[in-house]
Amino acid sequence: MLKVLKFGGSSLASADRFREVKNIVLADPARNAVVVSAPGKRFSGDNKITDLLYLCYAHIQYGVDYTNMLLLIKERYKEIVDGLGISFDIESEFDEIDNAISMGAPQDYLVSRGEYLSAKIMAAYLDYDFVDSYSHVFFNYDRSIDREKTYEAFKLAFNASGGKIVVPGFFGTMPDGSLALMSRGGSDITGALLAAALEADVYENWTDVPGILMADPSIVKDPYPIPRIRYDELRELTYMGAKVLHEASVQPVRDAGIPVVIKDTQDPDAPGTVISEHFPDEEKGGEFYITGIAGRKGFTVIEVHYGDLAHNIDVLRSALKILQSNGAALEQLSSGVDGFTFLLKSDEVRQQIYSIVSGLEELFGQGSVSVTEHVSLIACVSRMMVYRSGISGSIFSALGDNSVNIRTISQGASELNITIGVDDADFNKAVQVLYDKFTKRG
Numbered sequence: 001m002l003k004v005l006k007f008g009g010s011s012l013a014s015a016d017r018f019r020e021v022k023n024i025v026l027a028d029p030a031r032n033a034v035v036v037s038a039p040g041k042r043f044s045g046d047n048k049i050t051d052l053l054y055l056c057y058a059h060i061q062y063g064v065d066y067t068n069m070l071l072l073i074k075e076r077y078k079e080i081v082d083g084l085g086i087s088f089d090i091e092s093e094f095d096e097i098d099n100a101i102s103m104g105a106p107q108d109y110l111v112s113r114g115e116y117l118s119a120k121i122m123a124a125y126l127d128y129d130f131v132d133s134y135s136h137v138f139f140n141y142d143r144s145i146d147r148e149k150t151y152e153a154f155k156l157a158f159n160a161s162g163g164k165i166v167v168p169g170f171f172g173t174m175p176d177g178s179l180a181l182m183s184r185g186g187s188d189i190t191g192a193l194l195a196a197a198l199e200a201d202v203y204e205n206w207t208d209v210p211g212i213l214m215a216d217p218s219i220v221k222d223p224y225p226i227p228r229i230r231y232d233e234l235r236e237l238t239y240m241g242a243k244v245l246h247e248a249s250v251q252p253v254r255d256a257g258i259p260v261v262i263k264d265t266q267d268p269d270a271p272g273t274v275i276s277e278h279f280p281d282e283e284k285g286g287e288f289y290i291t292g293i294a295g296r297k298g299f300t301v302i303e304v305h306y307g308d309l310a311h312n313i314d315v316l317r318s319a320l321k322i323l324q325s326n327g328a329a330l331e332q333l334s335s336g337v338d339g340f341t342f343l344l345k346s347d348e349v350r351q352q353i354y355s356i357v358s359g360l361e362e363l364f365g366q367g368s369v370s371v372t373e374h375v376s377l378i379a380c381v382s383r384m385m386v387y388r389s390g391i392s393g394s395i396f397s398a399l400g401d402n403s404v405n406i407r408t409i410s411q412g413a414s415e416l417n418i419t420i421g422v423d424d425a426d427f428n429k430a431v432q433v434l435y436d437k438f439t440k441r442g
C-alpha cells in the first residue's frame with residue numbers, strides 16, 4: 001500500500017503546523033511520499049510566502065531595495081526551523097538565493113524557493129529524502145507536462161531513495177533546462193503527478209477544510225462535507241463557482257484510476273471527501289439526496305417575443321448570429337412557441353448589450369426584446385438525479401414556499417444537475433433554502 005500526500009500552504013504555515021503534518025504522515029506506514037506547498041497564512045491578514053516572493057521580485061525588477069523583504073521571508077523559515085528544533089542551515093540557503101538574485105535570477109526561480117525550502121525542511125524533519133521537482137517534473141514547450149518523462153524520473157528517484165520522499169510542489173523544468181512555475185495552486189498537480197508516477201493506491205490532498213463542502217460556507221453556516229463525489233459532479237460544481245480542488249489539476253490520477261481523498265489537517269481522522277470516477281458499490285437511487293449546491297451571480301436574461309417560432313426555426317439562427325457577431329457566449333437557451341430566452345454572463349456583454357438588443361429589435365420588431373439583469377444561477381448537482389423522481393419538484397416547492405421567484409430553469413441532458421435562475425437579491429436565501437431542504441434540516 002502506498003499513499004501520496006500533498007499538504008497545502010495553510011497546513012505548513014508555522015512550526016506547529018509542521019508538527020501536525022509529521023503526526024499525520026507517521027500515523028500511517030503507507031504515507032511514504034509527500035508533496036508540500038510554501039508556508040501560507042498563519043492568521044487572517046498574514047502573508048503567504050509565495051506572495052512575498054512575488055513582491056520581492058517586483059522590488060528587484062523596479063530597482064527597489066529588496067533586502068528587507070528577503071529578510072522577512074528568511075525570518076518566517078527561521079521561525080519554523082527554530083520551532084522544530086532541527087539543525088537546518090537556513091543562512092546558507094538564503095546566501096545562495098541572494099547570490100542567485102545578484103546574478104539576475106528570474107522570477108520563476110525566486111518564487112519556487114518557497115516550495116523548495118518548505119520541502120527541504122520537511123524532509124529533514126521527517127528524515128525522508130528530498131527530491132527536487134527541478135529535474136524531476138518536465139514541461140513541454142507549451143508548458144503542458146511531459147508525463148512520460150516526469151513519471152520515469154519520479155519512479156527512479158523513489159526507488160533510489162529509502163522509499164520515503166518529500167517533493168516541492170509548483171515547479172519543474174522547461175525543455176531548455178530553465179526552471180518554470182505552474183499556475184497558482186500548482187502543488188496539487190505535482191501531487192497528482194507523483195501519485196500517478198508511483199502508481200499509488202490513493203492520493204491524499206490535505207487542506208484546512210473538512211473536505212469539499214455541500215455549499216459555500218460564506219452563505220451556509222458549517223455546511224456538511226460531501227462524503228463522495230464523482231469527477232463529473234465536481235466539474236459541474238466548480239463550473240458554477242464552487243471553490244474546491246479544480247478537477248483539471250488531478251487529471252493525472254484520474255487517468256490512472258487513483259482515488260483522491262480531500263482531508264483536513266485539523267481533523268485527520270474525519271473521512272473527508274473521496275473523489276472517484278465511479279462508486280460501483282453504491283446502490284442506484286439510494287437515499288434521496290443532492291451532492292452539492294453551487295451558484296454564481298451576475299447573469300443577464302434577454303427575452304425575445306416572437307410568434308410562431310415553431311415554424312420558423314431560421315429566426316433562432318439569425319438571433320444566435322447576432323450574439324456571435326457581438327462575441328457573446330451563451331450560457332443557456334430556452335425556446336417556446338412564442339419566443340426564446342438567452343442567458344448570458346453580464347460582465348461579458350456589458351459593452352455589447354445595446355448592440356445586441358438593437359440587432360434583435362431590427363430582426364423581430366420594436367418592443368419585442370426585454371432585458372433582465374442581476375440574475376443568479378444556482379445548480380443542484382447530484383449523480384442520483386437520473387434514478388430519482390421528485391428532485392425538481394422538491395427544488396421548486398422549497399423555493400416557492402419561501403417566496404423565491406424562479407426566473408429560469410434548466411436540466412442538463414445527463415441529468416447531473418438542475419440549474420435555476422433567481423434574482424441576485426434572492427441568491428443567498430435560495431442557496432440556504434435548498435441546502436436545508438436536501439440535508440433535511442429545514
Ligand code: ASP
Nearest residue numbers: 037050170184185186187
Ligand atoms: N504556493 C503556490 C501558490 O500559492 C502553489 C501552491 O500552493 O500550490 O499558489
